[in-house]
Amino acid sequence: xxxxxxxxxxxxxxxxxxxxxxxxxxxxxxxxxxxxxxxxxxxxxxxxxxxxxxxxxxxxxxxxxxxxxxxxxxxxxxxxxxxxxxxxxxxxxxxxxxxxxxxxxxxxxxxxxxxxxxxxxxxxxxxxxxxxxxxxxxxxxxxxxxxxxxxxxxxxxxxxxxxxxxxxxxxxxxxxxxxxxxxxxxxxxxxxxxxxxxxxxxxxxxxxxxxxxxxxxxxxxxxxxxxxxxxxxxxxxxxxxxxxxxxxxxxxxxxxxxxxxxxxxxxxxxxxxxxxxxxxxxxxxxxxxxxxxxxxxxxxxxxxxxxxxxxxxxxxxxxxxxxxxxxxxxxxxxxxxxxxxxxxxxxxxxxxxxxxxxxxxxxxxxxxxxxxxxxxxxxxxxxxxxxxxxxxxxxxxxxxxxxxxx
Amino acid sequence: xxxxxxxxxxxxxxxxxxxxxxxxxxxxxxxxxxxxxxxxxxxxxxxxxxxxxxxxxxxxxxxxxxxxxxxxxxxxxxxxxxxxxxxxxxxxxxxxxxxxxxxxxxxxxxxxxxxxxxxxxxxxxxxxxxxxxxxxxxxxxxxxxxxxxxxxxxxxxxxxxxxxxxxxxxxxxxxxxxxxxxxxxxxxxxxxxxxxxxxxxxxxxxxxxxxxxxxxxxxxxxxxxxxxxxxxxxxxxxxxxxxxxx
Numbered sequence: 274x275x276x277x278x279x280x281x282x283x284x285x286x287x288x289x290x291x292x293x294x295x296x297x298x299x300x301x302x303x304x305x306x307x308x309x310x311x312x313x314x315x316x317x318x319x320x321x322x323x324x325x326x327x328x329x330x331x332x333x334x335x336x337x338x339x340x341x342x343x344x345x346x347x348x349x350x351x352x353x354x355x356x357x358x359x360x361x362x363x364x365x366x367x368x369x370x371x372x373x374x375x376x377x378x379x380x381x382x383x384x385x386x387x388x389x390x391x392x393x394x395x396x397x398x399x400x401x402x403x404x405x406x407x408x409x410x411x412x413x414x415x416x417x418x419x420x421x422x423x424x425x426x427x428x429x430x431x432x433x434x435x436x437x438x439x440x441x442x443x444x445x446x447x448x449x450x451x452x453x454x455x456x457x458x459x460x461x462x463x464x465x466x467x468x469x470x471x472x473x474x475x476x477x478x479x480x481x482x483x484x485x486x487x488x489x490x491x492x493x494x495x496x497x498x499x500x501x502x503x504x505x506x507x508x509x510x511x512x513x514x515x516x517x518x519x520x521x522x523x524x525x526x527x528x529x530x531x532x533x534x535x536x537x538x539x540x541x542x543x544x545x546x547x548x549x550x551x552x553x554x555x556x557x558x559x560x561x562x563x564x565x566x567x568x569x570x571x572x573x574x575x576x577x578x579x580x581x582x583x584x585x586x587x588x589x590x591x592x593x594x595x596x597x598x599x600x601x602x603x604x605x606x607x608x609x610x611x612x613x614x615x616x617x618x619x620x621x622x623x624x625x626x627x628x629x630x631x632x633x634x635x636x637x638x639x640x641x642x643x644x645x646x647x648x649x650x651x652x653x654x655x656x657x658x659x660x661x662x663x664x665x666x667x668x669x670x671x672x673x674x675x676x677x678x679x
Numbered sequence: 680x681x682x683x684x685x686x687x688x689x690x691x692x693x694x695x696x697x698x699x700x701x702x703x704x705x706x707x708x709x710x711x712x713x714x715x716x717x718x719x720x721x722x723x724x725x726x727x728x729x730x731x732x733x734x735x736x737x738x739x740x741x742x743x744x745x746x747x748x749x750x751x752x753x754x755x756x757x758x759x760x761x762x763x764x765x766x767x768x769x770x771x772x773x774x775x776x777x778x779x780x781x782x783x784x785x786x787x788x789x790x791x792x793x794x795x796x797x798x799x800x801x802x803x804x805x806x807x808x809x810x811x812x813x814x815x816x817x818x819x820x821x822x823x824x825x826x827x828x829x830x831x832x833x834x835x836x837x838x839x840x841x842x843x844x845x846x847x848x849x850x851x852x853x854x855x856x857x858x859x860x861x862x863x864x865x866x867x868x869x870x871x872x873x874x875x876x877x878x879x880x881x882x883x884x885x886x887x888x889x890x891x892x893x894x895x896x897x898x899x900x901x902x903x904x905x906x907x908x909x910x911x912x913x914x915x916x917x918x919x920x921x922x923x924x925x
Contacts, residue, residue: 294693294711307752311869314713314753318863349866362866372866 291325293317293378293554298588301595305367312353312368316375319348324379328502329640332380335497337504339462341383346417350376350387352395359399359407360415366601370543370594377544378551381650382503384544389458390414392537394421397467397479400532401524406481410465422463422491424454424482424508425530431456432663433678435527439470439510441478448472448520450480450513456657460506461493467521468508469530479521479529488513499653501646535608538658539601542614543594545654546587548647549622552629553583555642559633570632579628586625590618609671616664623651680735680826680848682726683788684759685779685809687715688743688750689799702893705770705799714750717794719757720861721854725824726792727758728859733826735789736760740782742775744768748877755872756864762875767882770800770891776808777885783813789848790831795820795855803853810851818846822857 295313302310323344331338345351354369355361362368369391377384395414398406413419430436439452450470460466466482466489482489488511497505521529557580560571570576597614600606626648630637637644655661666677690696691711699706713719726737739754741747742765751762765778783791791813793806803819810817822841823834829848834841836855864872906914918925 292693294691307749308869308873310749311753311756311864311872312866315756315864315866315869322863347865348863349869353866357867357870363870364866368866 291321292558293321293325293551296550296553296584296587297591298584299592301591304595305371308364309368309371312364313371313375315348316350316372317378319344320375320379320383324376324383328380328383329643329646331502332382332646333501333640335495335501337382337386337462337502339504342386342417342420342462345376345383345387345390346415350391351415351417352391352399352411355391355395355399355411355415360395360412361399365598366539366606367595367598370540370598370601373540373544374547374550374594376547378547380502380646381544381548381654382500384540384547385458385500385503388537388540388544389423390421392540393423393533394465394467396536397423397521397524397529397533398481401479401521401529402481403518403522405518406521410481414465419464420459420462422457422459422466422508423530423533424457424460424466424468425534426454426456428453428455432660434469434530435477437469437471437477439468441470441472441480441515443473444514447514447516448480450482450510450515452510454508456494457491457506457508458500458503460491460508461504463491466491466508467533468510469527472525476525477527477529478525480515481519481521482508482510482513482515483519486513486515497653499649499651501649531608534658535606535611538611538615539597539606541654541658542590542597542611542618545615545618545622545651546590546594548651548654549583549587549590549618549625552622552626552644552647553580553587555644556580556583556629556632559636559642563634576632579632583625583628586621590614590621593617607671609667612659612664612667615659616661616668619651619655620661623648623655626651680729680733680789681787682729682735682737682790682792683779683783683786684718684723684726684737684739684754684792685794685805686718686723686739686741686750686754687794687797688712688741688747689715689797692798696896698894698896702895703891705894712747712750714753715794715797715799717796717798717854717856718792719754719794721856721858722792722794722852723754723757723759724859724862725854726790727862729790729824729826730760738763738786738788740765740779742767742769742778742882745879751877752869752872753864755875755877756868757862758864758868760875762877764877764879765882766879769887771887771889772800772802772804773808773889774882774885774887776805776812778882779805780809780812781883782880783809787849789829791815791849791851793851793853795853806851806853813849813851816846816850817852818844818850819853820855821852822855824852824858 349362353362353364357363441448490509491506493506563570593614630644691713694710697706737759739759740763796803820836825832834843
């Protein structure tokens with residue numbers, strides 16, 4: 274019996290082995306630099322050794338693998354495009370996108386951990402913070418000693434952040450912060466939060482709130498059927514006294530948080546390709562191994578249609594991301610261009626996940642394969658950082674010059 | 680310690696293997712290449728550990744075309760100080776060993792590392808040939824290496840057990856699993872690698888003495904036959920006549 278169990282275990286662990294290979298149908302690799310290819314390979318190796326073996330278990334239990342924060346820091350996934358002297362990696366935006374792609378190939382939740390830390394916490398402190406704030410927080414965030422989170426969305430203000438009610442009242446050398454933020458990735462484990470709130474003049478200010486400040490709490494949100502391996506919570510502020518030196522001095526408008534979201538959305542437009550490639554890769558392999566009617570199901574036209582459409586859509590998304598990365602490297606990527614790529618690529622990934630699920634048949638709904646996990650994750654990704662519909666309206670406003678939001 | 684690590688570029692383990700030109704040349708179309716794992720995970724990392732504990736330098740060397748530079752940069756990203764590429768295309772162990780030995784002779788390394796074999800041609804020859812050209816001791820299949828001053832204590836794999844031996848530098852050593860643990864380069868390492876020196880040298884003239892005649896793929900695996908559990912007679916017949924296992 275032991276022998277049989279051992280055999281079964283070997284077979285099962287073999288099936289769970291991460292056999293992912295990248296897909297580059299249009300030889301886009303030729304457009305990348307050595308450092309991009311090396312970064313991709315390094316993160317892919319890290320994901321295969323650290324994420325793939327544990328991710329299904331954590332997702333099933335809805336538990337965050339917090340030990341991975343340290344590993345993400347060590348490989349340099351936090352703020353890779355920020356300067357080295359501030360704890361970043363000194364890389365370009367293309368490299369940042371590629372790193373996000375590889376992380377999300379593992380799991381959207383793991384990518385979210387890194388996106389938030391880099392684009393939503395380190396970036397605003399770097400961009401809008403004082404030199405003192407940069408020196409105090411960025412190296413610790415880059416090394417993973419501090420975990421950060423970003424507070425913009427509120428229970429009653431999601432797509433309409435300008436309606437926020439979280440507020441700051443002047444109290445001499447400090448501000449008194451009141452209000453609540455919702456759907457905050459990393460909040461229950463965060464050491465610092467970059468929080469956006471209105472001052473008494475109605476201007477949106479960014480403040481750095483530290484764990485331990487009186488009146489500040491971070492309750493966890495339970496019952497998510499998506500991003501289950503990433504921890505999400507609220508930020509609650511009850512008369513929190515935030516010293517004035519914790520206010521980001523160089524921004525006083527909604528442009529601040531929106532510029533951070535542009536960075537993160539850019540990363541998501543790459544990340545979604547990772548999730549899509551993982552689903553496609555698994556479906557392609559399964560279609561060659563699964564025999565029905567005495568032949569691999571990949572030989573049937575309807576399976577080929579699905580696979581051919583998947584790789585076509587992935588290739589289009591890759592070209593979009595590559596071009597956006599080229600523009601971002603020159604500082605020319607507009608928020609509207611980023612919206613288009615985020616919207617297109619996330620929807621593409623969702624469709625690929627659903628088609629891949631069908632190719633896997635019944636096995637596609639189990640945790641033996643990554644498909645359902647990616648599909649459920651992507652339901653968050655299509656909604657957070659600007660919903661699918663809002664991004665469409667951003668494109669609409671950009672091309673017509675007419676605002677359909679209000 | 681002044682250390683040289685020989686690195687080779689090999690097809691990814693998942694690559695589809697085929698040959699062309701009458702089965703005499705490996706077909707590289709659509710093949711992704713990686714650093715030979717024995718060179719990367721064990722030889723290079725152990726060399727770096729020695730440098731980190733005792734000081735010195737780690738140089739990596741590759742005999743190959745310019746396309747191999749991505750793999751060389753990876754070695755630099757993992758932590759090698761500088762790199763040399765001998766600009767030649769060859770799969771001949773003797774040719775490669777000769778070129779590396781020429782570089783090593785001039786630079787006088789304390790230790791030259793190779794992997795125990797490359798995962799494409801599996802010859803395990805280059806290390807021994809370099810040692811011969813340098814007139815130095817060669818220790819193959821090393822799973823453990825300790826250094827006290829100039830004296831190294833090395834454990835090597837042998838059939839069914841291990842052998843421990845001592846040797847003074849300079850020597851050539853081939854690395855097996857266990858000698859070190861894989862290091863994944865981080866983003867800072869990748870960016871630093873861009874600034875490190877990668878020297879390209881031309882090969883010395885050398886007439887090879889062996890040439891591949893042809894390559895053959897192993898026969899494809901036969902399908903699985905399923906029998907009813909109670910059909911013992913047929914099972915015994917198949918095991919005896921077809922599988923020749925009993």
